Amino acid sequence: MTTESQVRQEPSLLTTLEDLGLRKTSARYAVTSRIENGSDAFTAEELCRQLPEVGRATVYRTIRHLVDAGALCKLPILDGAPMYSIARVEHHHHTICSKCGAVGEFRHSTVERVMRSLAKEIDGQITGHKMEIFITCNSCLASESDSSSDA
């Protein structure tokens, strides 16, 4: 009856920081809860704006800790500041809506299998990979068809 889902409660980002041996401060509480309560991917500057009571340096430092710990993904959106999103699954890839910037996470064994098979084709030793799928998300598709019906 003591299933894994009961034992392992969702670890908050603040807990992640504690587990790194870092102190539980009010600034860190503010940053991590803002990230967890926010609905989507965000940039460092956005977070700074949303948390004027926390110093910029602290916001950036906290993000860096979380990225290093693997609790946040850093997504390089070309032309502009990188976005961050909570890493919910260990190894995964991202979908990014080119219209609205919504970020999704996915994992598919086929992708991983193909990666392994590429080892033969590629010179040197593979140490990792990254992949982003660019999409127009459903809500952007919906609003697109709205405006096209006006024309």
Add this chain to the structure above:
Amino acid sequence: MTTESQVRQEPSLLTTLEDLGLRKTSARYAVTSRIENGSDAFTAEELCRQLPEVGRATVYRTIRHLVDAGALCKLPILDGAPMYSIARVEHHHHTICSKCGAVGEFRHSTVERVMRSLAKEIDGQITGHKMEIFITCNSCLASESDSSSDA
């Protein structure tokens, strides 16, 4: 006898710019030939340093034209300025050596096929994808095994 390779000569980056309706200037000649004669991927700032006679704004502008035209790839190396490399194949992906930054290009139909099959799994409409494989390149592997033999 008039094979395609004879008709279609390797289009230089300067020609790419001309084809965009841009003028053939000495600054553009300097930038494009430096890129073509350089051996590997480069950053914008590197190019500026190598071409002190060309204004920074012009270097950046020229790079942007070439990226827009698809003649250069812009690679987001996390933490730092993006690197650029000449796009030799239409659609392709990159290998990046984490040790020395060497950039390679590859294309494999399996990857593209998997992408198409992912359409079912993913919400929204796929518009494109990107993929980077991180490697330790052969020359970095060689120098690694050198130093380990010292220990």
Add this chain to the structure above:
DNA sequence: ATCCTAAATGATAGTTAGTATCAGTTAGCA
């Protein structure tokens, strides 16, 4: 060949995104 003009250049100033410094504050432990 020379003139004309829009295109291009490059010095400089400005912006954005992030890092370093460091005096003051605070968490967590004794």
Add this chain to the structure above:
DNA sequence: TGCTAACTGATACTAACTATCATTTAGGAT
């Protein structure tokens, strides 16, 4: 309750661009 290393945040700084604009130039017209 006090101690001290960890942490904070104001400020200054740097890196990587981007905007401005007076000056120069490519390339077509004559």
